[in-house]
Amino acid sequence: MIKYFFILFTFIASFKVLSCEMTLPDKIFFINDQKIETLPASLQTACDQSSTIDLVNSLKNSNGVIPGFHIARGASIENLKITNNKVQINSLNEFVKEKLNLAGDLFITDLKVTGIDGALTLTEDQNLNIKCYQCERPGTYALNIEINSPFGKATKWGQIHIQRQVQVVKVKDEIRAINTDLTPDMFEEALIFTDRPSDYLKSKNEVVFYKNNKHFPVGHAVKKYDIVPINLVQRGQQAKVVIQSSSLKLSGYGIPLRSGAKGQNIELRNPKSNRTFSATVIDFNKVLVEL
Numbered sequence: 001m002i003k004y005f006f007i008l009f010t011f012i013a014s015f016k017v018l019s020c021e022m023t024l025p026d027k028i029f030f031i032n033d034q035k036i037e038t039l040p041a042s043l044q045t046a047c048d049q050s051s052t053i054d055l056v057n058s059l060k061n062s063n064g065v066i067p068g069f070h071i072a073r074g075a076s077i078e079n080l081k082i083t084n085n086k087v088q089i090n091s092l093n094e095f096v097k098e099k100l101n102l103a104g105d106l107f108i109t110d111l112k113v114t115g116i117d118g119a120l121t122l123t124e125d126q127n128l129n130i131k132c133y134q135c136e137r138p139g140t141y142a143l144n145i146e147i148n149s150p151f152g153k154a155t156k157w158g159q160i161h162i163q164r165q166v167q168v169v170k171v172k173d174e175i176r177a178i179n180t181d182l183t184p185d186m187f188e189e190a191l192i193f194t195d196r197p198s199d200y201l202k203s204k205n206e207v208v209f210y211k212n213n214k215h216f217p218v219g220h221a222v223k224k225y226d227i228v229p230i231n232l233v234q235r236g237q238q239a240k241v242v243i244q245s246s247s248l249k250l251s252g253y254g255i256p257l258r259s260g261a262k263g264q265n266i267e268l269r270n271p272k273s274n275r276t277f278s279a280t281v282i283d284f285n286k287v288l289v290e291l
Contacts, residue, residue: 020045020046020047020077020078020079020080020081021045021046021047021080021081021083022043022044022045022046022047022052022055022080022081022082022083023043023044023045023082023083023084024043024056024068024071024082024084024087025040025042025043025087025121025122025123026084026087026088026122026123026124027087027088027089027090027121027122027123027124027126028056028059028087028088028089028090028119028120028121029090029091029092029095029119029120029121029122029128030059030060030089030090030091030092030118030119031092031093031111031112031113031116031118031119031120032091032092032093032108032111033110034117034118034119035057035118036053036056036057036117036118036119037053037117037118038053038117039052039053039056040056040117040119040121042121042123043056043121047077047080048077051076051077052077054076055071055075055076055077055080056119057118058075059071059087059089060091062089063089063090063091064088064089064090065086065087065088065089066086066087066088066089067085067086068082068083068084068085068086068087069082071087092111092113092119092120093107093108093111095128095130096108096111096130096132096143096160099128099130100130100132100135102135102136102162103136105164105165105166106137106138106162106163106164106165107162107163107164107165107193108160108161108162109161109162109163109193110159110160110161111143111158111159111160111161112158112159112160113143113145113156113157113158114156114157114158115156116156116158120145120156122147123149125149125150126147126148126149127147127148127149128145128146128147128148129145129146129148130143130144130145130146131143131144131145131146132144132160135160135162137162138162138163138164138194138195138196139161139162139195140159140160140161140162141159141160141162142157142158142159143157143158143159143160144156144157145157145158163193163194163195164193164194164195164197165191165192165193166191166192166194166197166200166202167189167190167191167202167203168189168190168191168192168194168200168201168202168221168222169187169188169189169200169201169202169203169204169206169207169221169222170187170188170189170190170219170220170221170222171186171187171216171217171218171219171220171222172185172186172187172188172218173186173218174215174216174217174218175212175215175216176215178211178212178213178214178215179211179212179213179228180211180212181211182207182208182210182211182212182227183207183208184204184205184207184208186207187204187207187222188204189203189204190221192221198224199223199224199225200221200222200223200224201222201223201224201227206262207222207227209229209230209232209261209262210227210228210229210230211227211228211230212226212227212228213226213227213228214226229261229262229263229264230261231259231260231261232260232261232262232281232283232284232285232286233256233259233260233266233281233284233285233286233287234256234259235256235257235258235259236255236256237255237256237285238253238254238255238271238285239253239254239255239256239268239285239286239287240252240253240285240286240287241253241254241268241279241287241288241289242282242286242287242288242289243289243291244288244289244290244291245290245291248291252270253271254268254269254270254271254277254279254287255268255269255271256268256287257269257276260281260287261281262281262282262283263280263281264280264281265278265279265280265281266278266279266280266281266287268287277289
């Protein structure tokens with residue numbers, strides 16, 4: 001009788017240890033900002049479905065080839081056994097970016113694949129080939145994904161949104177009044193993704209050359225049409241003139257014939273010779289002549 005109970009106990013214990021076995025896809029390509037809501041058909045498990053979905057989603061932050069036992073050890077599922085020796089985990093967004101050889105400041109900020117929920121899964125002998133026509137600049141493009149294996153080829157279609165990462169100037173504290181004298185300490189510099197980098201002010205040190213033409217809420221990224229340039233040089237008031245070439249830099253003074261804002265070309269008069277010349281406004285009471 002004792003022997004019988006010992007065998008029965010051993011059998012039950014063994015069953016409990018092996019009661020949650022899982023076979024993950026050999027390769028998982030996660031889509032950024034998407035969660036898996038239903039289990040991929042290639043995932044086999046005897047575990048609770050909700051817990052399994054949580055486990056798979058938790059792998060999104062991983063990258064590279066991960067041993068199966070390591071995944072099981074870090075999981076919250078009791079008595080979990082991963083049958084895979086290893087699982088390859090990648091970000092599909094980063095994979096596509098690399099294959100398209102995008103410039104370093106270009107990123108795929110949105111990616112959708114028809115019929116795919118959160119991740120694209122492959123077997124060990126399958127590989128991806130990416131095609132995207134003229135995807136070298138910000139915009140929305142059709143994406144062709146070929147899944148190749150020794151047994152044939154399958155095609156999936158999707159869409160990607162490519163944006164450029166740029167530094168912008170953001171408002172630290174709300175600026176209610178219009179035509180405020182702006183100072184750098186009112187702003188902070190931050191990185192954002194955008195289709196139109198040229199729309200934004202890039203440096204908080206530049207704000208002193210402008211006044212705001214609208215209310216600025218906290219966190220607002222300042223665009224060039226949100227601000228109005230102020231005149232840095234005034235008609236008739238002496239301004240410093242910097243004369244510069246690749247091998248020369250001189251300075252003197254001139255009398256502006258009209259007022260001008262940063263970046264504008266204006267005419268000035270040489271007070272000694274009375275001759276006029278053109279220069280670009282670069283700072284308060286300062287212009288540049290490039291030779």
